[in-house]
Amino acid sequence: MEDLQVKLLKKSKKAKLEKFGKTISFLAILLIVLVVIAIFYFVASKGLATFFVDKVNFFDFLFGKEWNPGTLGPDGKPMVGAFPMLAGSFIVTFLSALIATPFAIGAAVFMTEISPKIGTKVLQPVIELLVGIPSVVYGFIGLSVIVPAVRNVFGGSGFGILAGTFVLFVMILPTVTSMTVDALKAVPRHYREASLALGATRWQTIYKVVLRSAIPGILTAVVFGMARAFGEALAIQMVIGNAALLPHNLITPASTLTSVLTMGIGNTIMGTLENNVLWSLALLLLLMSLFFNILTRLIGKKGAMK
Template sequence: MVRDDKRQFAKQHIVEEWVGKVYTFLCIALLIVTIFSMVYFVASRGASTFISDKINLWSFLSGLDWRPEGEPPLFGALPFIFGSFSTSILAAIFAAPLAICASLFMTEISPKIGRKWLQPVIELLAGIPSVVYGFVGLTIIVPFFRDVFPGQGLGILAGSIVLAIMILPTITTIATDALAALPGGLKEGSYALGATRWQTIWRTVLPTTLPSLMTGVVLGISRAFGEALAVQMVIGNAPHIPSSLFESASTLTSAITLSMGNTVTGSTHNDALWSLALILMAMTFIFVFIVRWLERRAKV
């Protein structure tokens, strides 16, 4: 009787294991098929601009004029590429020092106060919808720039500040995890040699966790690069390369969201917008590869 129970239990265990393996394999297969389908769909639609519509790739990437309805129509994507990169990089420049200092405060200087008060506030920022950020930027940041600086207040700087606030939780969370995972013996050894807390942070903690901190910064840039609505509300959406941070500009995401619904599927204008989406997706993949490379460096 006992042997029969053991055999039945073993059979049930084998069946459950196989069911779990099959379910996991199906989920992974579905995920892979979904990813490759999305990549193929965007790539095929984006490449049709250069294959079917006979638009020169270099002219598309380096052109300064975007006039889809002109005679002849012009599709120069460089202003959108410049706008996306400038706003994302400036946002990271603004947000990275604040995020790293906040993470140092929560892990090295005052963990109790930081974990109890600062971390919940920063995590709260991650749950706010992007339209709220855009509306706050439109009603506070843009009027402030309009009153203090020349111009209408709309421009790259306004978009960068809004994006900096949006990516602050991402960089802070990753930096905090990296600093918290640092071995305690490393800091204790620095203190044992007579170093102060600030010397330990500057010469030991930050150099050791630099690859992980840079991972957070790159992920923040990737997050800012793909943002659409918040930037669209404060950047001005003018398809040209601005000569000042206070002049209107546009980004890849803004150009796509503003024009995609007003184009005919299969038209040259529609295909050009899919090409912008292809550039956006390619840059996202590049950011992911950079993050993976930094993670491998952090493990060495």
């Protein structure tokens, strides 16, 4: 009797394996959390040194229009205004998302509602191929094709916001399209059947039922594409001109947070003002990425509540 009781109370091999698996999963999640916290702490400690060690005014840094950390301005303060880079990043991000969204929705509607067979056999592999192309390839194509085209059509050097917008448009289009396709496929089939049963045409069903039901997913795709565009560095650096000037039009050289970071971070000495302000730009970039992620989750939760 006692032996039977001991056997019943003893943990089975499957129970031990389950406990071992839970422990490994917990340790993996803990490691990911610690790495994220460490990254935030490292970037924040370096970025905030501009304001607490070098005594740079936060508003002068955020809204200043002159960027030349190695020199002092007429008022004796360092010229570390990040507003031109912020403006350049936001302009190319919003313009590329504005152009990519209609194309992505149109392609997704064709792949899911009009011709699913062609969408699955032809367009889906093409989209996956475009997602896998390295950003440096997009940059070279932009440098060889888009910049000369902008120069010939609009004049100027060809480098600027417009060239960067076209490159980012092509880069984020596959991502937005694939996520939009998933959002349209997630709409229940009986929504379409009920609309058609009430006498709606196929286009009325697509516009008034399918697309409206998929709005949270489409918005999530657009925000995700904007997050990628905002954080893109190499491709945009090759076509935007890398001039730390406030953009007055779309065809003059400009710069973004990422382009200034990639050019300058390896040419400064750790602990100097020139290096600290670049870490401050990196902190702004990290905060904007966090903002896009939070916005994506909020949109997803709003869609799940409906």
